[in-house]
Structures are given as C-alpha cells and as structure tokens.
Amino acid sequence: xxxxxxxxxxxxxxxxxxxxxxxxxxxxxxxxxxxxxxxxxxxxxxxxxxxxxxxxxxxxxxxxxxxxxxxxxxxxxxxxxxxxxxxxxxxxxxxxxxxxxxxxxxxxxxxxxxxxxxxxxxxxxxxxxxxxxxxxxxxx
Amino acid sequence: xxxxxxxxxxxxxxxxxxxxxxxxxxxxxxxxxxxxxxxxxxxxxxxxxxxxxxxxxxxxxxxxxxxxxxxxxxxxxxxxxxxxxxxxxxxxxxxxxxxxxxxxxxxxx
Numbered sequence: 001x002x003x004x005x006x007x008x009x010x011x012x013x014x015x016x017x018x019x020x021x022x023x024x025x026x027x028x029x030x031x032x033x034x035x036x037x038x039x040x041x042x043x044x045x046x047x048x049x050x051x052x053x054x055x056x057x058x059x060x061x062x063x064x065x066x067x068x069x070x071x072x073x074x075x076x077x078x079x080x081x082x083x084x085x086x087x088x089x090x091x092x093x094x095x096x097x098x099x100x101x102x103x104x105x106x107x108x109x110x111x112x113x114x115x116x117x118x119x120x121x122x123x124x125x126x127x128x129x130x131x132x133x134x135x136x137x138x139x140x
Numbered sequence: 141x142x143x144x145x146x147x148x149x150x151x152x153x154x155x156x157x158x159x160x161x162x163x164x165x166x167x168x169x170x171x172x173x174x175x176x177x178x179x180x181x182x183x184x185x186x187x188x189x190x191x192x193x194x195x196x197x198x199x200x201x202x203x204x205x206x207x208x209x210x211x212x213x214x215x216x217x218x219x220x221x222x223x224x225x226x227x228x229x230x231x232x233x234x235x236x237x238x239x240x241x242x243x244x245x246x247x248x249x
Contacts, residue, residue, distance in 0.1 A: 020198030024227075027202065037183070037204075044202040045178055052195075105174035105191045114179040 005029065005067040011051055011078075013060045016104060022063050023048040033067070039138060042118040043072055046136050049111040050076040056101050057081065058131065071120075074136045082128040090116065141165050141249045143207045143230050146186065151244060152209065152232040155221050159230045163206040165249070168242045174199050181205050188242045190214045194223060201227045209245065211238040 007029065009022035027044045047063070054061050058080025066073045083089050090112050097107030116122050119136035126132040144161035147154050154161075167185040171177045174195055181187055183204035189196065192214045200208050207230040210216070215233045216224065224231045234241050 017194050019195065020202065023202055024198070041183060041202075041204065048178060048198065048202050104193055104195055105172060105177075106195070108173050108175035110175040110179060114175075117179070 003066045003068050004033075005065075007065040007067075009063040009065075011054045011060050011063060011076075013055055013058060016055060019051050019055045020048055022051055022065075026065050030067075030072070035072075035140065039072070039140060042138055043074070046115045046118040046138070047074055047076075049114045050074065050134055050136070052106060053111050054078045054080075056097050056106065061131065069140065071140055072138045074119075074138075075133065076135075077131065077133040079131045082130060083124070083126045083132055084128060086124055086126065143186075145248050146207065146209070146232060146245055149244065149248060151236055151241070152234045155210075155216055155231045155233055156224050156229070158225050159228055161207075161230055163230070165206045165245075168246050169205070170238050170242050172238075178203065186242075186245055188238050188245070190238065192216055192220070194220060197224055197227055197229060200229050206230070207232065209234060209241055211236055211241045 023044050030040045058078030061078030064075045088094050092113040093109040095107045095109035101107045120139045121137045123135045143163050146152050165186045167182045169181050169185040170188045172189050172191045178199050181203040185205050186207050187205045188209045190212050192210050210233045213235045
C-alpha cells in the first residue's frame with residue numbers, strides 16, 4: 001500500500017522552546033485527514049515524548065512520519081550517546097535526565113513508557129556513541 | 141460548564157483575552173510534572189498547575205485540555221501569553237493554591 005503522506009522534521013538539541021513543533025504539526029495534519037481523535041491523541045503523546053527525548057538526551061536528529069491507509073509510522077533517528085540498557089530505560093520512573101530538565105517538569109522517567117503505552121508497536125535500535133532510532137507504529 | 145464560567149469568578153484572571161472561552165470543561169486535572177500530564181491529562185479538562193513554561197503549552201495543546209489554570213499566583217510573560225493565544229489555549233492565573241483552585245472550579249460545575 002503506498003504512503004498517503006510523508007513528513008520530515010529536524011530536531012535540534014537543547015531547544016526546549018521548539019520541542020513539540022513536529023508533534024503539533026503532525027496533529028494538525030491528521031486532523032485535516034479526518035483521523036479519529038483517539039488515534040491523534042496517541043500519536044501526539046508518543047511523538048512529543050520522543051521529540052523531548054531527542055532534545056534532552058541526544059544532539060538532535062530527524063523525525064519521519066509516514067501515513068498510509070493502515071497505519072502511522074513514526075521514525076525518530078537521533079545522533080546521541082545511545083541507550084546502554086534498554087530494559088532499564090523502559091522502566092517507569094527510571095531517568096537519566098539532568099536537573100535543568102527536571103526543573104522544566106520533565107525527567108520523571110515516563111517518556112519511553114508513555115511511548116510504548118500509546119503505540120501499537122515500538123522498536124528501538126541503539127548504538128553506544130552513535131545514536132538511537134525509535135520506530136513506532138499506530139494502526140488506523 | 142464552559143471555560144467562560146471560570147472567567148466569571150473573581151478569583152481567576154484571564155491571561156489570554158483573545159482566546160475563545162466556548163470550550164466545554166468536563167473534568168479537573170491537577171499535576172505539575174509535565175511527564176505525567178502528557179500521558180494522563182484528559183482531553184476537555186481544566187488543568188490546574190504551577191508549572192508555567194512553553195512546554196506546559198505544548199502539553200496542553202497535544203492533550204487537548206480545554207484550559208490551563210496557573211495556581212499560587214504563577215503567571216506567564218508576554219511571549220508565553222502570545223504563544224498561548226496563537227495555540228488557542230485559554231490560560232487563567234489565580235492566587236489560590238492548586239487544591240483550592242480546583243475545588244472552587246469543581247463547585248462551579
């Protein structure tokens with residue numbers, strides 16, 4: 001099945017004022033396409049958490065969102081330190097976020113668990129010192 | 141109740157006069173950790189918090205809350221107010237603590 005739409009966004013690190021722009025834009029596009037509010041909310045939450053993670057932990061990266069008739073696929077590829085222990089990172093409450101990030105109201109260790117909870121599939125590939133790629137799909 | 145009902149109570153000052161107050165408020169939600177609010181804030185709710193930054197607005201728009209109430213006298217600078225207006229999010233400030241603010245809004249329903 002061909003993709004109906006492909007969207008690409010650049011995410012820069014440490015730019016909290018712009019974090020959320022990709023999620024907001026995807027949300028608007030899905031609304032225009034008439035996707036159900038429940039799916040839009042799950043996409044928005046999963047993508048925003050991913051976007052914030054790229055800002056907090058990585059040195060930026062790229063988000064690609066493809067929309068087909070069956071599903072929405074979100075690929076978040078960052079240049080970053082990688083995740084040493086994915087199982088630990090998936091645990092609710094585990095966080096390596098620095099204090100400045102916690103002061104903004106993040107860093108509660110809910111990012112990856114929220115991403116998992118809101119997507120139908122999540123696949124994380126990571127290489128220490130190179131970066132992490134997270135692929136999430138949400139069925140339509 | 142509507143967001144406009146909150147603006148009628150003297151305890152709450154509207155920071156975003158250009159935003160429509162016609163949205164329904166179905167629930168109250170109190171949380172200061174954006175990480176939690178992102179996953180849990182119900183759409184259509186009134187979100188009471190002391191956390192006021194650009195990410196608060198991002199979480200509010202992505203979760204479709206109906207309005208934000210900043211408690212404990214917390215406010216927004218002009219840049220943030222303008223951003224809230226452009227995102228169509230109504231924001232109030234109140235001197236009340238979080239619990240009292242939420243309790244009062246709940247009693248308006």
